Amino acid sequence: MVRPAMPFRFVHTADLHLDSPLRSLALRNAELAGLVRSATRNALVRIVDLCIAESVDALLIAGDLYDGSQTSMNTALFLAGELRRLDEAGIRSFIIRGNHDSQSQVTRELTLPPSVHVFAGRSRAVHVKTLANGRTVHVHGVSFADPHAPESLLPQFHPPVAGSINIGMLHTSLSGSAAHDPYAPCSVAELQRHGFDYWALGHVHQRQVHCEKPFIVMPGMPQGRDINEAGTKGVTVVTIDDEGLVTLDERPTGTAAFERHEIDVSGIADWRDMLDAVTSELILLRKNMAADNLILRLTLT
Secondary structure (H helix, E strand, O other), rough: OOOOOOOOEEEEOOOOOOOOOOOOOOOOOHHHHHHHHHHHHHHHHHHHHHHHHHHOOEEEOOOOOOOOOHHHHHHHHHHHHHHHHHHHHHOEEEEEEEOOOHHOHHHHHOOOOOOEEEEEOOOEEEEEEEEOOOOEEEEOOOOOOOOOOOOOOOOHHHOOOOOOOEEEEOOOOOOOOEEEEOOOOOHHHHHHHHHHHHHEOOOOOOEEEEEEOOOEOOOOOOOOOOHHHHOOEEEEEEOOOOOOOOEEEEOOOOEEEEEEEEOOOOOOOHHHHHHHHHOOOOOOOOOOOOOOOOEEEEEEE
């Protein structure tokens, strides 16, 4: 009898920065500020909803759940409640700490559901699933207990489990990013050589697939917080079949999107005509935006 295929499916996210305080001086409007602040929580709710709707096996969070010392117990209790929803649905959660999480005092005080595994400073291979052909899936991860990690954390990882599908979780700036502090630096080539089938990264807030053999993925953040984190934000749904073939699917999760947009008003002499031209552009932009709310910085030329 031919056994049905049983792929391993998970959602990969990072850099939620729950309840992050606003950094932009332009966001002085109280209603708008409240919208953006609550959007980080809404993003996590949407991620958990997605996991449950898709019946995935696991949620992987590659660091920076919190926003440093700003974290309150209220934030942590909200996180625990969402992870509990996954636990009740039979979905496991794997978490590594990022540079912002290491500054949070509530992390150690929080009691998480039994299905949640938070990796420590030494790598450990955690068995997650056995596929239909008998092949096993293991998740590896390393956290760092300091906001600064000037050296690579890759030497802390064990080799791949032989005959298994191996997934690594790492919070890293890779070879460097202009908008982000150096953290646990390493190269794409070094990650390739380690022999894992998928690297679930975090730290850089812009989505990028750095490599496809193996897949080395920075999912970007699920919710932007200011104009410098513009564009549609989301998570990556990953499917790995019995033979180890990996497929990716990007899903939007942000409830508020920031965008810069330039409108050409050359040749328009009347104020009302200019307003009509801007309104037409805004309507078109809104139709093409997946997020519930669109926050624009307009430039008229």
